Amino acid sequence: MSTPVAAVNTASLVTLGLSQALEPSGYEIEEVNDPLTWAERHPSAAMVIHIRRREDVDLVIDLTTQHSMVIVAMLDSTSNEELRLCLSAGARACVSPDWGKDELVLAIKASLLGMAVIPSPLAQSMACSNPTPASTQDLSAGQVGWLRDLAAGSTVQALARRTGFSEREMYRRLREVYRTMGCSSRTEALLRASGSGLLSES
Numbered sequence: 001m002s003t004p005v006a007a008v009n010t011a012s013l014v015t016l017g018l019s020q021a022l023e024p025s026g027y028e029i030e031e032v033n034d035p036l037t038w039a040e041r042h043p044s045a046a047m048v049i050h051i052r053r054r055e056d057v058d059l060v061i062d063l064t065t066q067h068s069m070v071i072v073a074m075l076d077s078t079s080n081e082e083l084r085l086c087l088s089a090g091a092r093a094c095v096s097p098d099w100g101k102d103e104l105v106l107a108i109k110a111s112l113l114g115m116a117v118i119p120s121p122l123a124q125s126m127a128c129s130n131p132t133p134a135s136t137q138d139l140s141a142g143q144v145g146w147l148r149d150l151a152a153g154s155t156v157q158a159l160a161r162r163t164g165f166s167e168r169e170m171y172r173r174l175r176e177v178y179r180t181m182g183c184s185s186r187t188e189a190l191l192r193a194s195g196s197g198l199l200s201e202s
Contacts, residue, residue: 002028004042005108008035008059009050010074014097014104018048021105035059039067046070046112048104050097051082057089064090065167068157070111083122087185088178090156090171093117114153116187139198143177147193150174150186 005027007015019029032038035047036059047063049056051073063069073091075082083094092111095104107117139147142163149159160170174186183189193199 006032006047017101021101048072050074060089065171084184
């Protein structure tokens with residue numbers, strides 16, 4: 001049985017190329033005009049969204065918080081700011097339409113396996129930055145617990161269930177945690193928390 005992968009806002013040639021590349025591995029690309037309805041029918045599936053405007057980023061937030069959708073964000077501009085915005089919204093991977101077919105397929109497959117895919121310059125920038133270390137004085141014990149859960153692989157949906165918040169409210173509270181730490185994305189916050197020892201059990 002094939003695994004569905006939705007394509008939203010992508011050019012026809014990109015969609016066709018992905019379809020031809022993914023089919024042999026058991027993935028089926030579907031062009032989707034109503035991503036929220038599609039997500040309800042395919043929980044925890046993957047979706048490639050070409051990010052063209054701010055509303056597309058809001059769509060990523062809705063899909064990841066309400067449906068645990070694995071999002072691969074396709075960006076015309078791969079500036080660090082654009083990449084951080086999409087990662088912060090919940091995208092698992094950020095790719096460019098200029099990437100070759102093999103690289104795009106690799107990003108989708110890695111995302112479905114639970115791995116994050118971002119361009120190496122951004123990863124290096126995050127790793128080499130010298131931020132003010134976060135401390136447990138900046139965050140409550142509960143907030144540190146949320147970071148530990150995320151680092152252990154928990155989804156926002158599972159976190160929301162455990163805490164009693166709606167997924168949208170859980171996402172909003174996590175964004176506040178990231179801002180408190182001086183971070184703009186989940187990935188950056190977890191990297192900083194790990195480097196600061198916040199993820200170690202006391």
